[in-house]
Amino acid sequence: MLKVISISALLAFLFISNCLVATQAQTQAPENGDLSAKQLERIQIEAQSVGSFFSELALSSNIPIGLEIASREGNLASYGIDFKKGTLSELLNQFVIQHNQYAWEIREGVVNVFPKDEFRDALFHNLLETRIGHFAVKENTSCWMLAETLVSTPEMKKVLEANGTSYRSPDFSGFYIPQAGRYFKLDVSNVTLKSILNIVVKQSPTAKFWVIARNYDRSLNVSFGARHEDFPIGGRK
Numbered sequence: 001m002l003k004v005i006s007i008s009a010l011l012a013f014l015f016i017s018n019c020l021v022a023t024q025a026q027t028q029a030p031e032n033g034d035l036s037a038k039q040l041e042r043i044q045i046e047a048q049s050v051g052s053f054f055s056e057l058a059l060s061s062n063i064p065i066g067l068e069i070a071s072r073e074g075n076l077a078s079y080g081i082d083f084k085k086g087t088l089s090e091l092l093n094q095f096v097i098q099h100n101q102y103a104w105e106i107r108e109g110v111v112n113v114f115p116k117d118e119f120r121d122a123l124f125h126n127l128l129e130t131r132i133g134h135f136a137v138k139e140n141t142s143c144w145m146l147a148e149t150l151v152s153t154p155e156m157k158k159v160l161e162a163n164g165t166s167y168r169s170p171d172f173s174g175f176y177i178p179q180a181g182r183y184f185k186l187d188v189s190n191v192t193l194k195s196i197l198n199i200v201v202k203q204s205p206t207a208k209f210w211v212i213a214r215n216y217d218r219s220l221n222v223s224f225g226a227r228h229e230d231f232p233i234g235g236r237k
Helices: 007-012 050-061 088-098 122-128 143-151 154-162 193-203
Strands: 019-021 026-028 039-047 065-068 079-087 102-107 110-115 131-137 186-192 207-214 220-226
Touching (some): 050 220, 065 193, 088 110, 131 143, 131 193, 143 220, 186 193, 193 207, 193 220
Antiparallel strands (some): 019 039, 026 039, 039 079
16 A cells, blocks of 8 residues: 655545545446446445545546545545445536535546636636647656646646746655556647546546645645556555
């Protein structure tokens, strides 16, 4: 089990921390390809953050999910669900009823969970809608390096500098650094940051969760949650 030693690492590796999964999730893909209609069974999650909650859902059920953290999100808020059976849409609706600062949509084949306008961090909105001229990653890229490269693009650096904000990469220890996939590579042009993040979690065989958040020092954190490529879906170290 990987030991996380900072809030940045917590966000980067949410899938192994602050979460208790009571039962193994069972999922069935809809025949028509509608992600919201995906059937879920026995989803039981107890988490100490909204990031941990959705990371666990994404990785245990193989659902691509992106999360924009609300500006007033508590660091140790409790998030839990006991979902017997139903569609992904029903589960997400249950979540936003219980936590009404959030809304959700299916965008580019990915579940995007985001704050309502009054709870939104203006910087996140600007960054996610910023169009990047060109972005590429090679095979065997770690999730950490993927995020670092993305935030280092000239377009991202310009927005961060204009807002007096810096990006702080995760500090962590452990024998496994989550990977985007041995053969996963990406080369896109003239797309928004949000679209790139969605493309990654939709196409990567391992990285099924992205999150944009603030660290304790208010620096920016963009992270991916990924399972080990050699482990079955829902598997844990």
